[in-house]
Amino acid sequence: MLKPGATIGILGGGQLGRMLSVAASRLGLKCHIYEPGAGAPAGQVAERIFTAPYGDTGCLRAFAEGVDVITYEFENIPTAALDLLESLRPIRPGRHALAISQDRILEKSFLNEIGLTTAPWAEVTDAASLEAAIASIGAPSILKTTRLGYDGKGQARIMTPEDAPAALAAMGGATAVLEGFVDFSAEISVIAARGLDGAVACYDPGENVHRAGILHTTTVPAKIPPSLRSDAVLIAARILNALNYVGVLGVELFVTPGGLLVNEIAPRVHNSGHWTQAGCAVDQFEQHIRAIAGWPLGDGSRYADVEMLNLIGADVARVPEFARAKNTQIHLYGKAEAKPGRKMGHVNRVL
Amino acid sequence: MLKPGATIGILGGGQLGRMLSVAASRLGLKCHIYEPGAGAPAGQVAERIFTAPYGDTGCLRAFAEGVDVITYEFENIPTAALDLLESLRPIRPGRHALAISQDRILEKSFLNEIGLTTAPWAEVTDAASLEAAIASIGAPSILKTTRLGYDGKGQARIMTPEDAPAALAAMGGATAVLEGFVDFSAEISVIAARGLDGAVACYDPGENVHRAGILHTTTVPAKIPPSLRSDAVLIAARILNALNYVGVLGVELFVTPGGLLVNEIAPRVHNSGHWTQAGCAVDQFEQHIRAIAGWPLGDGSRYADVEMLNLIGADVARVPEFARAKNTQIHLYGKAEAKPGRKMGHVNRVL
CATH class of the missing domain: 3.40.50.20 (Rossmann fold)
Incomplete structure (x- = not known):
């Protein structure tokens, strides 16, 4: 400690x-x-x-x-x-988790190896492997670079096989992965933590809404049945233990008719966990610090319903309005310039 | 803004x-x-x-x-x-509030002038004025330097008139004030804020317990009837408006059989307001920043019962215990050495 x-x-x-x-x-x-x-x-x-x-x-x-x-x-x-x-x-977290999360193929292989379901996927390195992947996974599907992609960057949709050449060109020669579209009713996140002593704690799952490929809101509690809530927590715990992980990890999950699919994992505090600042005694940031510092994990029980709203680019002009709102916490990031798509801050509203 | x-x-x-x-x-x-x-x-x-x-x-x-x-x-x-x-x-807050709070005599005169009750008091500059003060106020009473006193320093108790010479000597030649002992059932604090636009907001009063002259716990809600709660808030508002104040102010009040007496005011965020970090959307620190920055005052409604416990000196050794406790927020101050009487941190426990 x-x-x-x-x-x-x-x-x-x-x-x-x-x-x-x-x-x-x-x-x-x-x-x-x-x-x-x-x-x-x-x-x-x-x-x-x-x-x-x-x-x-x-x-x-x-x-x-x-x-x-x-x-x-x-x-x-x-x-x-x-x-x-x-x-x-x-x-902390260690190199293994980092290596996996840096590479979509390593990540999906790891998730599948520990028994978790992902969207169907195939590695794509050239036109031939893309053609084979489309034949197996179908269209619509989405081609993503395996590395350095976030917030919708490095991605190209394939609505019909005719889109393949343009999508491949958009990868710029990088190894890519073709992912099948998933028929999901909601995206949820679990923010989970594992301590240096192996103890695991999970925050209540939140429900995410994206706009233009960027997280827009996370709302807790997610509107999912208790069985899926348990599944989500168990999935997060399985990932943490398999990685011998220390710190906070974000897990994005799709809610589908067949159960939960893992979309991706992030070996760090996560935008979809910002609501914990308003609804818990110990938020995700302190939980991460506690874990990597060898402290006991803190009490992350949720004691309020919260909606987290990201302030992207020009949204930051709404701050005077939020400053007057009831039950509203403002968090600005101290960035000088509000560029389009740039995360400038967020607000947590206790519902 | x-x-x-x-x-x-x-x-x-x-x-x-x-x-x-x-x-x-x-x-x-x-x-x-x-x-x-x-x-x-x-x-x-x-x-x-x-x-x-x-x-x-x-x-x-x-x-x-x-x-x-x-x-x-x-x-x-x-x-x-x-x-x-x-x-x-x-x-901000302005010089007037600062001048008053730097001098017990100015402070008590100001409070009395705006119609607020304090303990009986008299200025003491020498043995003769001390003798006169004891004759008028009685003993037990307490002699305090008018300036630079806090956390019980610069104070001497007078249990009988025979204590007068030693008490006067303890003042080291500084102007002092003799205060009558007050028969109070509790000490409460109101943390109040006034914006640049003149708007006033008060946090719910907390009940303070001191040990060895230093704040030990503040608990909200204070166990006082609604009428005293209203009185406390009105007293704070009267002080803020009379000072044309901008920022957060702490008001310490004694609960007596005859109503509330003002003990002292502090033109700043106050130790007895630390509980707001765990029980409100906007805590006293952000409220102060909002006020002096010309922002609208934030929502300081209390949504939880909280006990704030100061960690004084060696109390900081209890941090591992608090780190494992439910519903407990730790706040440490980053001080290198735990000297006796030194404020090392506090914990807010949601009750």
């Missing part, structure tokens, strides 16, 4: 790092941020920020040597940087 | 500044801290910290010029520093 006064290193200085740093402060822990980009939101509430590219081994080393444990707020950290950091300090 | 990206300057880098800075971050506002002492808790979660004495006019000027508005986490800021800062940026 890291003592108050210890320091946590966070790779990535965006809003997740920002809210992790604030949560760590409640436990008397300091945070150092490593972020290549200038003006990082997390730097405004951290003891120290290292602004340098991931290839700067001197800066990486100085960062690692100043902290007790390293975590991250996003998956796509260069492997060489991780190799160096791991030689100096523990990285 | 300060726009996200604006910067708030906070005089004082202790736990109140620390929690103010975290609250400001939720509104997209940055904080700069000014604190003479090294290793300030607030510096761990602020964009910038100026470590310099209040006599360093160059550093004060640089601090002021980098922020949009200035506030403070404690009352005893040197007047010359305030004069300089006020010439550069608005200070």
Whole structure:
């Protein structure tokens, strides 16, 4: 159990790092941020920020040597940087979870191997393998790069086999995966945590609505029967245990007539878990810090119904309205400019 | 209404500044801290910290010029520093409230002038005025320095007139005030806020228990009848309006057979308001930031019963126990060393 006064290193200085740093402060822990980009939101509430590219081994080393444990707020950290950091300090969650979540094919293979259902999928490296994949999975389906994709980027829909060449071109030569469309009635998320001692805790599943490929709202409780609620929690626990995971993990699930399908996992705090700031004694950010710092997991029981609404781009102009609203918590990320599609903040409304 | 990206300057880098800075971050506002002492808790979660004495006019000027508005986490800021800062940026709450709260005689005179009841009191400057004061107020009573007293420091009890010389000596030649002992059944606090637009909002009164002159617990709701609850809120509102106040103010009140007496006021967020972190959509720290930043006051309705327990000195060793407890939020202040009487953190337990 890291003592108050210890320091946590966070790779990535965006809003997740920002809210992790604030949560760590409640436990008397300091945070150092490593972020290549200038003006990082997390730097405004951290003891120290290292602004340098991931290839700067001197800066990486100085960062690692100043902290007790390293975590991250996003998956796509260069492997060489991780190799160096791991030689100096523990990285939690560990490399295995990170490697799996960085690669859609590894991720789907892992999920299927531990007995979980995903959408039908096939690896695509060229026109021939795409043709074979469409023949097996059918259309409509969706082609995605295996790496570096998020919030709808690096994806192309295939409505008919004639869309195949354009979709393949959109992958830019990268290995891709073709996924069958899933007939789902809802998307839900489970935010789950596993401690250094192997204890597991799950937040109540939330129901997600996306707009233009970006999360729009998460509402708890999700409108699903108790049996699916249990299934969702068991799926999350199976993933955490199979990965010998330490920290918070987000699991996105599709609700289908045949039960739950795993859409994807994120080895970090997750946008669909922001509601926990308004509905639980210990939110997902503090839960993650507790886990990686070797503290006992906290009480994540939900004591309120909550709707989390993302403020994307120009939505941030609605802040004066939310500032006057009842039962409403505002969380802004300290980003200078409201670009289209950029996550500027969120509001949690207790229902 | 300060726009996200604006910067708030906070005089004082202790736990109140620390929690103010975290609250400001939720509104997209940055904080700069000014604190003479090294290793300030607030510096761990602020964009910038100026470590310099209040006599360093160059550093004060640089601090002021980098922020949009200035506030403070404690009352005893040197007047010359305030004069300089006020010439550069608005200070909220204003100088009038600060001057009153820095001096027990000014404070009690102000309270009496606006029709509020205090304990009987008299100014004491020498043996003769102390003798006269004891003759009028009686013993037991308590002699307090008029300035720089907090958490039971600078105080001496007078149980019989024979205690007078020792009590006077304990004042070290400073002007003092003799206060009559009050027969009270409870001490309660009202945490109240007034916006830049004059709007007033009060949190539900909490009931305080002290140990060794330091706040031990605050519990909401206070066990008082509805009529006293209304009286408490009206008293706070009268003080805020009389001071043309902007920000959060703490009012300590004694519950007596004859009604409420005002014990003291603090022109800042207050230890007895820490429970708002667990029981309200907008806590006292964010409420203060909203007020001084010209935002609308937030919704401070209480939606849970809460007990706030201070962790003083060695109490911090109980953190592993609290970390395992249900419905319990831990707030540690990032202080390096647990000295006796030092406020190390607090826990909010939802009842």
